[in-house]
Amino acid sequence: MTKLYIKNMVCNRCKMVVGNVMASLGLSVSHMELGEVTIEEPLEDKKHKLKEELEQLGFELIDDKKSRVIEKVKNLIIDLVHHNGAALQTNLSDYLSAELHQDYAGISNLFSEVEGITIEKYLIAQKIEKVKELLIYDELSLSEIAWQLNYSSVAYLSSQFKKVTGMTPSHFKSLQGNRRKPLDKVG
Template sequence: MVKVKFMDSVFIKNMVCNRCIMVVKSELEKLHLDVNSVSLGRVDLNSPLEEGDKLKLKQALLPLGFEVIDDKRSRIIESIKNTIIDAVHHQDTEIKVNLSELLSRKLHLDYGYLSTLFSEIEGTTIEKYFIAQKIEKVKELLVYDELSLSEIAFKLNYSSVSYLSNQFKKVTGLTPSHFKEIKEEKRKPLDEI
């Protein structure tokens, strides 16, 4: 007989980068929770999280800017955001992805449902959120000044430099070259996009 290992998942809002993962892991260790894995917006535990431990976790994470998500719909929204953030900001390869397929496959839900839910809760579309994340990545790459605009367009799967430039100006009100001159003043933290 095969023994099935129990796993409990906790979803955490504003956990958008590798540093966030390290901070959350540290707090989990302090609470002596039996952690299986920690990824963007999600903690998988090897045993059920008792209510008392859940309250302690909430209290430990809140001052650090993180929030435990209890509501199912909010967990789905956070999963959508984290999947997009991961695809745009944490993958070293070019973004060659059909967003609807990626989200449906990763969340095991119909894209139509995800799209409607996201728009209803967030007041914007998944596509606009994806574009905002891509533009923030463009800003980051412009600040680093290691890639040409053409290389950035290719890396983020834009069909042309002019398409990237037009979208950048539409979102930021600036051309990429003007943004490059003023740099950091116009960047946003990922959890504020």
Template sequence: MKLYIKNMVCSRCKMVVKSELEKLGLQLLSVDLGEVETTEPISELQKRNIAEQLKRYGFELIDDKKSRLIERIKTLIIELVHQNNARLNTNLSVFLSSHLAQDYTSLSNLFSEVEDTTIEKYFIQQKIEKVKELLLYDELTLNEIAFQMHYSSVAYLSNQFKKVTGFSPSHYKQLKDKKRRQIEDL
């Protein structure tokens, strides 16, 4: 049986979810971002226990189709930005449509309706959060960050960064209180 879980955004999330579900005695076939497959069916009582246990760690079981689809869109974007450094061989719309086997217009309309933002803005927010992280590490130049995050130029990255954060990347680096947001809060 498949369980869909909201806020699973990284490999540590997968480890926590796996550990907690195994503590509850579940036999797992697979644990992926946003999705867990068990070897056996799960009763309603087990589902409530799972939901309660996962809630302690900021996760949430998702039951309806719309929420699962939106969570899948978010997961694909998060993986793309935070694990693959926004490396796209095609447009974001084509990437999402092909991975979800759905028309991009319907995906976009649903996402905008439920999340009150567009897929593109969500993608940009994720990229800017990754840029903030790279700026904090202070290991790469802004030019290297722009290249790594597949921006066409440093100027384009700087303009987008300022539009989203209100600061230039260099000003952001100098701030004492760097305001980064958790991925699941975007």
């Protein structure tokens, strides 16, 4: 068994694409989640080809431990915000510590040092991107969006939205042609 860490693998479509690359190289995937793939066989002879093919698709194999931790933090937050809205009520520091089996202070310091922003700011950026998506879909009211993303109030969501984007949610919604950032570029 070989565990691989892959940068920019942030959604189910990414998992499908990476799975297809693995299959095309004859690699048997035993487990896959955002940012991580476990294959049955050793990778040695196919590593260069895998790296090449992944890079052509915007992914990257991660070899060093610091980068793996950072990518795991990002993927956990993306998954939490964009795919598991109900889980947003958990304490982020406890959640990350439990998932990574590390002290939160160490994770937080490493993330800030490498990324140049705090984990909290990264979380806020992801939440604002989710708010934008939900505003564009126009299926939920602002109060429903605030509740779904665990904001204490619509006013707090609006204030944070304006601080990050420079406009109110209603102004954002009224603009035509809004383009969301790809999830791996948020932050």
